[in-house]
Amino acid sequence: xxxxxxxILFPFILIIILLIFRSDRLSRWFGPIGTGLLAMxxxxxxxxxxxxxxxxxxxxxxxAPFGITLVIDYFSALMLVVSSIIxxxxxxYALYFLTARIRxxxxxxxxxxxxxxxxxxxxxxxxxxLFVWFEVMLxxxxxxxxxxxxxxQLEGGIKYLALNLIGSLFLLAGVGLLYGKTGTxxxxxxxxILTTDDQAIxxxxxxxxxxxxxxxxxxxxxxxxxxxxxxHTPDVTITSLFAGLLTKVxxxxxxxxxxxxxxxxxxxxxxxxxxxxxxxxxxxxxxAAAHYETRRILSYHIISxxxxxxxxxxxFTPLAVAGAIFFTLHxxxxxxxxxxxxxxxxxxxxxxxxxxxxxxxKEYPLMAILFIIPAFALAGVPPVSGFFAKFILIKAGIExxxxxxxxxxxxxxxxxxxxxxxxxxxxxxxxxPHNEFEKNTIQKLSFMEYxxxxxxxxxxxxxxxxxxxxxxxxxxxxxxxxxxxxxxxTVLKGYQ
Amino acid sequence: xxxxxxxxxxxLYTVSVYLMLRRSILKFIxxxxxxxxxxxxxxxxxxxxxxxxxxxIKPEGVAAETMADPLPQALVLTAIVIGLGIVVFTxxxxxxxxxxxxxxxxxxxxxxxx
Numbered sequence: 001x002x003x004x005x006x007x008i009l010f011p012f013i014l015i016i017i018l019l020i021f022r023s024d025r026l027s028r029w030f031g032p033i034g035t036g037l038l039a040m041x042x043x044x045x046x047x048x049x050x051x052x053x054x055x056x057x058x059x060x061x062x063x064a065p066f067g068i069t070l071v072i073d074y075f076s077a078l079m080l081v082v083s084s085i086i087x088x089x090x091x092x093y094a095l096y097f098l099t100a101r102i103r104x105x106x107x108x109x110x111x112x113x114x115x116x117x118x119x120x121x122x123x124x125x126x127x128x129x130l131f132v133w134f135e136v137m138l139x140x141x142x143x144x145x146x147x148x149x150x151x152x153q154l155e156g157g158i159k160y161l162a163l164n165l166i167g168s169l170f171l172l173a174g175v176g177l178l179y180g181k182t183g184t185x186x187x188x189x190x191x192x193i194l195t196t197d198d199q200a201i202x203x204x205x206x207x208x209x210x211x212x213x214x215x216x217x218x219x220x221x222x223x224x225x226x227x228x229x230x231x232h233t234p235d236v237t238i239t240s241l242f243a244g245l246l247t248k249v250x251x252x253x254x255x256x257x258x259x260x261x262x263x264x265x266x267x268x269x270x271x272x273x274x275x276x277x278x279x280x281x282x283x284x285x286x287x288a289a290a291h292y293e294t295r296r297i298l299s300y301h302i303i304s305x306x307x308x309x310x311x312x313x314x315x316f317t318p319l320a321v322a323g324a325i326f327f328t329l330h331x332x333x334x335x336x337x338x339x340x341x342x343x344x345x346x347x348x349x350x351x352x353x354x355x356x357x358x359x360x361x362k363e364y365p366l367m368a369i370l371f372i373i374p375a376f377a378l379a380g381v382p383p384v385s386g387f388f389a390k391f392i393l394i395k396a397g398i399e400x401x402x403x404x405x406x407x408x409x410x411x412x413x414x415x416x417x418x419x420x421x422x423x424x425x426x427x428x429x430x431x432x433p434h435n436e437f438e439k440n441t442i443q444k445l446s447f448m449e450y451x452x453x454x455x456x457x458x459x460x461x462x463x464x465x466x467x468x469x470x471x472x473x474x475x476x477x478x479x480x481x482x483x484x485x486x487x488x489x490t491v492l493k494g495y496q
Numbered sequence: 497x498x499x500x501x502x503x504x505x506x507x508l509y510t511v512s513v514y515l516m517l518r519r520s521i522l523k524f525i526x527x528x529x530x531x532x533x534x535x536x537x538x539x540x541x542x543x544x545x546x547x548x549x550x551x552x553i554k555p556e557g558v559a560a561e562t563m564a565d566p567l568p569q570a571l572v573l574t575a576i577v578i579g580l581g582i583v584v585f586t587x588x589x590x591x592x593x594x595x596x597x598x599x600x601x602x603x604x605x606x607x608x609x610x
Contacts, residue, residue, distance in 0.1 A: 128571055128574075131575075132574065132578070135578045135582070139581065139582070139585065142585060142589075143585075146589060146592075149592065149596075151593075151596050151597060151607070152607060152608055154589065154592055154593040154596060154597075155593070155605050155607055155608050156608045157589060158521065158589060158590070158593060158605065159605065159608065161585075161586060161589065162524065162528075165528060165582060165586075166516075166528075166531070169531050169532060169535045172535045172536075172539060172575055173535045173538050173539070175539065175571070176535070176538045176539035176540075176541070176542040176568075176571075177538075177542065179539070179542045179543070179567070179568065179571075180541070180542030180543065180544075185567075228609075229608050229609050230608065232608070233608055
């Protein structure tokens with residue numbers, strides 16, 4: 001069972017090796033191979049979870065709730081698998097698309113730092129430990145976002161850093177209040193205490209602090225402003241990495257906290273979450289519709305999609321939570337893919353502004369196909385993954401009688417379709433306008449440059465075609481989230 | 497004693513919010529330091545103050561009621577180290593930004609919004 005610690009340990013070892021041998025040639029091999037091994041490890045962990053239900057490891061032999069516990073259940077295992085696929089393709093993509101000014105060695109050191117922090121947040125079973133992993137992830141992302149050291153990047157970095165640090169401090173304050181009232185930080189133990197305690201309503205002060213902290217990380221409605229101000233500044237490789245992973249860690253912790261132990265006041269929290277989900281969807285979708293730069297459109301669109309994930313949490317039936325998990329997994333794949341394609345467009349044309357580009361469909365038909373797959377997935381066209389994700393969510397909404405949010409979700413789908421069609425029309429169908437970007441064309445992209453996008457596109461399609469099996473997994477994950485007994489029993493085996 | 501520290505935490509938060517709303521980036525960073533310290537104190541207070549008792553004792557030592565809870569102290573130590581690292585990075589970032597643009601005015605940072 002000590003394998004559970006490896007998603008954290010392995011990137012850590014790689015960071016040390018990369019720090020000692022500061023060679024770009026070595027990094028070229030270490031990036032893809034390291035993340036590939038991590039992907040295999042994650043799949044193996046998913047198999048283990050399928051066998052045992054929930055697996056836990058008590059670090060240093062200190063039994064829970066006194067030590068730090070690492071726990072993997074279906075939800076964490078699924079997140080580990082999908083995020084490791086994304087890191088794998090981004091590692092390949094970085095070899096070909098990272099600007100020459102950024103040294104590969106530096107990039108991969110912080111790349112693995114980000115992976116370590118993210119994996120740690122996925123598998124930890126301790127609230128304070130979660131804060132530490134969040135910080136590891138944030139520090140790496142601060143460095144990554146400013147790695148190019150241009151004026152825009154530093155400015156975006158300051159905004160990104162300012163709001164996220166305040167979020168972290170909120171999280172820490174929440175941890176303090178939580179510990180003051182319950183005397184424990186182990187999530188399973190917290191669940192045991194708070195579900196049986198009749199004064200649990202007092203926990204709302206702490207829960208609000210966590211809500212704001214995770215809201216900032218996940219970029220929900222009134223707290224999202226750091227995202228569109230910073231995501232379009234760094235190198236496109238780094239943006240793709242962030243787009244697929246960072247906000248989803250926030251969503252993950254939302255689910256973990258508000259299904260496991262902050263369940264004492266459902267009327268208030270679910271209503272609040274639903275309202276915020278609705279605003280997040282609409283605000284992000286509208287802003288995406290108003291922009292004419294691929295990375296800005298896609299950044300705002302990230303926000304819009306976060307609304308759907310939170311919506312599943314607000315409806316809070318097993319089907320809705322399963323739908324939200326399905327949506328999260330699908331969105332991580334498709335969103336990263338659209339950013340990868342926008343990077344390709346930039347490579348062949350030298351700009352991200354839609355008004356300067358056009359005619360790509362004729363020149364690069366493969367690129368057009370690679371764009372249309374994730375675009376259809378995001379817009380929810382069958383048979384690609386997004387259709388089923390939205391279908392499950394909307395079905396759950398109607399079944400539970402949440403007609404308002406369901407209507408918003410359906411209408412936001414149109415906004416998504418609009419912004420995707422905008423990129424499609426402008427970049428691919430329209431005739432190339434006569435300007436300085438016209439001659440900027442590289443004749444051909446090599447197969448390896450297409451490969452990352454091909455892998456993600458194939459994953460999106462497979463997730464749509466075999467939606468039945470994926471749904472089985474997410475349903476299992478939702479049942480585990482809503483029925484916390486197994487989680488608590490596995491973690492607190494010796495305690496009780 | 498707890499009430500005094502609670503007031504100190506409140507004052508520190510007030511100061512930090514005031515500084516963060518100023519226009520200078522440097523003042524913003526100082527505000528961040530204040531907020532981080534306020535939060536550290538809050539976490540430290542979470543177990544209550546047990547004056548005159550150690551957090552670590554011999555196995556046969558003192559009864560559990562009279563000993564101080566060592567966990568929040570450990571948490572705060574971790575948080576202080578993390579805070580230090582972050583402040584150092586923030587200052588370095590601010591220095592780089594100042595070198596490149598020559599401005600310390602947050603109102604000048606409008607380029608990446610819209």
